[in-house]
Structure formats: structure tokens, C-alpha cells
Amino acid sequence: MYAFDYHQPKSVDEAAQMLGAKPEPKLLAGGMSLLPTLKLRLAQYTDLVDLSAIDSIKGIERDGDALVIGAMTRHVEVATSDTVKRAIPALTTLAGGIGDPLVRNRGTMGGSIANADPAADYPSAVLGLGATVITDKRQIAGDDFFKGLFETALEPGEIVMAVRYPVPLQAAYIKYPNPASRFALVGVFVARTAAGVRVAVTGAGPCVFRLTDAEALLAKNFSAAALENFTVKPDGLNADIHATAEYRAHAVAVMLKRAVAAAGGNT
Amino acid sequence: MPVVTMTVNGEARSAEVEGRTLLVEFLRNHLGLTGTHVGCDTTQCGCCTVHVNGVAIKSCTALAVALDGAAVTTIEGLAQNGKLHPMQEAFREHHALQCGFCTPGMIMSAIDMVRRNGHALDERTVRKQLEGNICRCTGYHNIVTAVQAGAAAMKGQ
Numbered sequence A: 001m002y003a004f005d006y007h008q009p010k011s012v013d014e015a016a017q018m019l020g021a022k023p024e025p026k027l028l029a030g031g032m033s034l035l036p037t038l039k040l041r042l043a044q045y046t047d048l049v050d051l052s053a054i055d056s057i058k059g060i061e062r063d064g065d066a067l068v069i070g071a072m073t074r075h076v077e078v079a080t081s082d083t084v085k086r087a088i089p090a091l092t093t094l095a096g097g098i099g100d101p102l103v104r105n106r107g108t109m110g111g112s113i114a115n116a117d118p119a120a121d122y123p124s125a126v127l128g129l130g131a132t133v134i135t136d137k138r139q140i141a142g143d144d145f146f147k148g149l150f151e152t153a154l155e156p157g158e159i160v161m162a163v164r165y166p167v168p169l170q171a172a173y174i175k176y177p178n179p180a181s182r183f184a185l186v187g188v189f190v191a192r193t194a195a196g197v198r199v200a201v202t203g204a205g206p207c208v209f210r211l212t213d214a215e216a217l218l219a220k221n222f223s224a225a226a227l228e229n230f231t232v233k234p235d236g237l238n239a240d241i242h243a244t245a246e247y248r249a250h251a252v253a254v255m256l257k258r259a260v261a262a263a264g265g266n267t
Numbered sequence B: 001m002p003v004v005t006m007t008v009n010g011e012a013r014s015a016e017v018e019g020r021t022l023l024v025e026f027l028r029n030h031l032g033l034t035g036t037h038v039g040c041d042t043t044q045c046g047c048c049t050v051h052v053n054g055v056a057i058k059s060c061t062a063l064a065v066a067l068d069g070a071a072v073t074t075i076e077g078l079a080q081n082g083k084l085h086p087m088q089e090a091f092r093e094h095h096a097l098q099c100g101f102c103t104p105g106m107i108m109s110a111i112d113m114v115r116r117n118g119h120a121l122d123e124r125t126v127r128k129q130l131e132g133n134i135c136r137c138t139g140y141h142n143i144v145t146a147v148q149a150g151a152a153a154m155k156g157q
Helices: A012-021 A034-039 A075-079 A082-087 A089-096 A109-115 A122-128 A212-220 A245-262 B023-030 B086-093 B103-117 B123-129 B141-154
Strands: A005-007 A025-028 A047-050 A060-063 A066-070 A132-135 A139-141 A146-148 A160-166 A170-177 A184-193 A196-202 B003-008 B011-016 B049-052 B055-058 B071-073
Touching: A012 A025, A012 A047, A025 A034, A060 A082, A066 A082, A066 A109, A075 A089, A082 A089, A089 A122, A089 A170, A089 A184, A109 A122, A109 A160, A122 A146, A122 A160, A122 A170, A122 A184, A122 A196, A170 A245, A184 A245, A196 A212, A196 A245, B003 B023, B023 B049, B049 B103, B055 B103, B086 B103, B086 B141, B103 B123, B103 B141, B123 B141
Parallel strands: A005 A047, A025 A047, B003 B071
Antiparallel strands: A060 A066, A066 A160, A132 A139, A132 A160, A170 A184, A184 A196, B003 B011, B049 B055, B049 B071
């Protein structure tokens, strides 16, 4: 790791001020992706601004028809929360399947979405539920948040404070994990909401994306049977040592059918 | 350079560290507690697992300076009055190791598993929850047996 100065602000305002005052600063959340990246010297910052002491951006709250999760809420807290399980059990499954128990004890929701790893789990929930990302400056619709490989709509110095997930009528998340890293080789989040059906895919492309063809089929008939002849084209999907684009395309369709079944779709 | 103070295995310990000093480096290099191992150094193998404020984490992926004031337990802190912790005893009894390199992390992780899930652990739970700890010798069979036995033995603690 290259050397840096470490800061632990006690409020979001203080953190924002630090970000504005340093030459090359970076926010530190749970550190489960950032610290390994720094250790490999894939990135270099003059200052790390650690958000872990800011209590106002931690916690889980049911707010009417939505679930609001603070950015610095750790995966273990989401995975074991009764409030989450009652409102959006698909999030319980998602958070409980990230990495391993030791990673879940440290990793945070806000860190995951701000990092926007193409194989991370949380982006599929933000997009699949049509959630809203709340920052210290504005609110960003889930559809507008993820821009590309490790790229989001966040401006330099902008801090994710929470995500507001609308409670769906039905939802499920199913992933085919890489057996070593538990990252999603392919992960599919499906939700039937008051506004319609949404399908979000992670792990398969350079960035989480919606599967609008499948959404149209499921809007007519929310069942795995509606997807019987549904296939995904491999064009533009990831191909690497773990799987070819064709393999991922096939896996997306399989995981989607399983997710619809898990969400309690008509049979 | 910042000075960090932690309660490590019940004792207050301080050292001057850099911002980039990892918890495992603080424990091994500054305090000489070399029972905590570094296997992969990429947050995958779990050999470096310790307890911070009662929760198991990978100490190769945490900054020491961020944990100022924390209570840390390492493998060296488990035995009490010359008597092995029940989980250590179970690993010995069931021969849950070969080279032993992953063992400290396995044991720290197993104790946290009992905290999270209670003393009656079925085989599937143990295998699933040991996902963060990699052993390249044993094939895990005896480790799983030991964790189940150790979990049960901890009930009498």
C-alpha cells in the first residue's frame, strides 16, 4: 500500500469538508474492496476519509412503503434484520450471500454500491427494486445511478447516506456465485412492484443492467412458465477465465427463472 | 505518526503506526503476536481472523488506526490459566489440522460462528459458515467435526 493520511470524521458535513480540502481523497466504508485494491497498489490516494464513526448513516428503518438502509450498515446487519426480512426478504438473501461471514461483518451497503463492482450483489437490488440513492447533495434514482464498470453517477466529494428501497409485492434474488470469491458469476434480482415488474442482472455485463424483454413477459404473466422460450443474447456480456459470454447468457435465463419461482410467481 | 491503543487479549497495548498499517501488521510486527497468520493477504483465506469487539474479521483487511480503542482477541488470548479454549481442545482432539497454518483463523472463525448460531451446529451450517476460511490440507472433514464438538463443549463454559 502507498502511504496516505487517515481521517475519521464524526459527521457527514465534516467528511464532506475533508473531501473538499484534500488533494486526492477517497472515502473508506467497510474497506472490503478498497483495502485489497490499495494493497495491490492499483490505486493511490493522499487521504482516506473513514465513514465508520458516523452514526447518522447507519441503521435500518421501515418508512411507510419503503425500507431505508443507511450507507454504513454492514451486510451482517441487513442479513439478520427482522425489519428487512418482513419487508424485503430478497434483501436478506442477498446480504447473507455476500462474500463470507467475516466479510459480511465488515462490508457495507453504501461501499458496495459506490464501488459498483460489476459482480457485486447490491447494485442488482438498487436497480431491481427501483430504489433511490440518497446522498448529501441529492436523491438519485436507481435507474440513473450505475453508469458503467466501477462507475456511478456520484460526483467527486459526494457521499452516499442511505438507500430507499420501495417494498415490492414480490421479489427474489438468486445468484450463481463464483465458488472462490462468492461474487456473482451471474445474479438476478426480480421484483413485482406496484409500478410493474423489474429484472436486474449483475455479474454478467460490465455494469448491472435491466432485462426489459423479460420484464415485458413477466408483466403479462409473473411465472417461470412465461419465460419458457426466453433466451439472453451473449453480445456484450463478460467473458473471462470464469465463464464465457455464452455461458453467462445461459445462466442469466436460468437464474431468472429460479428467481421468479423463488419470488412465488404463478406456477 | 498516529499512536493507536487497543485492548489486546485483555491488556492495553499501544504503538505508533502509519495510516496504512494493517491490524495484522500491528499484531504481528508491533506486538509480536505471530499466532495470527497471513495466508493470502487478499481477504480470502481467513488465516488472519481475529475478534474485534467480539466479532470475527479478517485482520489483513482492516486498518489499525481505524480500530483505536477496540478490544481485540487473537488466538493467543483464548487459553485461560494454561487450559486450552474448548474450541482449541476440540481441534486437538479431532485432529482438525495438518500443517496448522489456517488453524488460528479457523478457530477464531468457529468461535464467532457459535456466537452467531448457538451451540448446536449441523454439518451444513458449519460448512457454509466456514466459507471465509480456506484449508489446503485437510479436506475440511475433521475441521467440521471439531467445530461441532467445540461448539457443544463451549456450552459448558
